[in-house]
Amino acid sequence: MKFKMITLGCKVNTYESNVMREQLLNIGYQEVSRKETADIIIINTCTVTNVADQKSMKSIRHALKEPHKIVIVTGCMSQYHSNNLVEIGVSIVLGNVGKGNLISYIEEFFKNQRPIVDIKSLEKQPFEDMNLQHFNQTRAFVKIQDGCENFCTYCIIPYTRGPVRSKEHSQVVSEVCSLVQDGHKEIVLTGIHTGHYGSEYQNVTLATLLRDLVCIKGLERIRISSIEMNEITEELLDLLKKYPILVDHMHIPLQSGSDTILKAMHRKYNKKEFMDKLNQIRSIRPLMSVTTDVIVGFPGETEELFQETLETVKQMKFSKIHVFPFSKRDGTLAAEMQEVVDERTKKERVHRLLGVSKQLEIAYMEQFVGKELEFLPEIIKDEMLIGHTGNYLSVKCPGTQDDLNQIQKVVLEKVEYPYMIGGIYAKV
């Protein structure tokens, strides 16, 4: 039986797709590429924005036109709205619960030849048991947490991912150990709200988990996929001081550089608090790369408030900004807000902020010209290795297949945006 996996959205979805992939490979199914014909087509959807929702539907319709036995839809879009998927020909519809048990749904479908729709309520859901032995990329993602209860006014995720729940501490440690034994040098801890890891248990936090992970033999890098500013605790800062295995990169969503908009978003900090935390981090790790997310065109965002955001991100010296035009999601508080910003203005602000992001990114990269850093080659193309440094610089340098997945010392010679061009001079 041949299958192919189409994954949209975030690192959590990528992790869960790997879990579904591993189940099928373990029972002898063969994975084929997107261009090839498959018996089973799985689409792991996203609905964080209207665009993501449309892309998910487009992938589903495309799959239904291809020769297949089963089309399976899972993820946030089907958890949020799955209404007509069976009518248009989808065989199995799951939400965000059940991906760890995909085989049983497939077997049930083949036995009864009847469509299956199993969208579970997320209330009182325990953390779904999932463990990976292998990961289909050099840097392996490990999902440690699910759900969010912050209810930022623009965000649909709490409705599609449910309440906060965490993977049991020892399970995370053993999963990371297996992935290291499988050859992975870098682990990316991911979740919907990583900073809330363990919040449902006594004395369990992201910091207590990290304290065990930093001791794992053979593990060379730990990266946290994203963390909220107000969850970077003194404990975490203390670990940053002690353990270089925690990379020089943090992704901390700002969302807006205006206190007026942050308030309307129900974000749990203001500009000054965010800036103070950045200064604390940089006093410990001066070269820390801090990347962020910013939404432009939130209801009520005047030109003046947008200017404030431009000034704020320049002061905060991010090394990259992921820019999102506000996307109205039905069911969220922001969907009911007046003073809507028109699409043309939103587009124009996205363009201006991306321009500022590129300037900040190049300024951050230029600091490292002539410097020696460690980098992890992930792929090789035209005899050039491509990979990332700990502080998430994308590096290109000459090399061979043997250099892949080995941490190397590299001298960074110049910026050729979006890459730093370098030359390997020693294996680590």
Ligand code: SF4
């Ligand atoms: S913290 Fe806010 S933006 Fe992030 S997932 Fe939760 S509700 Fe959404």
